[in-house]
Amino acid sequence: MNPNPRQLLLLHAVQAQGSLTVDQLADKLGVTLQTVRRDVQRMADDGLLTRFHGGVRVPSSTIENIAHPQRENLHAEGKARIARAVAAEVPNDCSLILNIGTTTEAIAKALMQHKGLRVITNNLNVATILSANPQCEVIIAGGVVRGR
Known part of the structure; x- marks a missing residue:
């Protein structure tokens, strides 16, 4: 709903x-x-x-x-604003950690245009989102997720 x-x-x-x-x-x-x-x-x-x-x-x-x-839709506008603000502060060619949560999933979506990112996460949704970005290396507990 x-x-x-x-x-x-x-x-x-x-x-x-x-x-x-x-x-x-x-x-x-x-x-x-x-x-x-x-x-x-x-x-x-x-x-x-x-x-x-x-x-x-x-x-x-x-x-x-x-x-x-x-949960994704709950406070969606606020999550989108947070995601845009975070993405604006994250430079290209850096490493960051994104944990569990629908807000971090919104952040992952906002980072899709970044280049040279190394993202460490325990959130499979974040890993799935960012694996579509060939300029992003995604590391999860089981190893490295390869882009498509």
């Missing part, structure tokens, strides 16, 4: 408060109770929220409960 802007506002409101009632969310978002219930149900189905009678709360371990595609 790609949360729409209203659903992202709903998610951020619940994350900020820990839990909210459906009535509170409807007032906060300026939408009907039915709209909130529908959004909450979709987000609960995707593991982003936990429903309870009359309300919703953040799951006990939110990030672990969110599937990778949803």
Whole structure:
């Protein structure tokens, strides 16, 4: 699921408060109770929220409960800004370490035009992304990933 802007506002409101009632969310978002219930149900189905009678709360371990595609889309604009800023600071012909996380995957995508990089990572998604750059050597725990 790609949360729409209203659903992202709903998610951020619940994350900020820990839990909210459906009535509170409807007032906060300026939408009907039915709209909130529908959004909450979709987000609960995707593991982003936990429903309870009359309300919703953040799951006990939110990030672990969110599937990778949803984590990629969560705060995507912020991750893209971070990735652009990092890529602007990384010179060509250098070595760097990128660890686990969807933000580092966004950084890997932003580094695709760099030359002479040596990237050490434990993130197979980062390795896969950067292996498409023939100007980048990617090193992971099992050895060197060769470009295509």
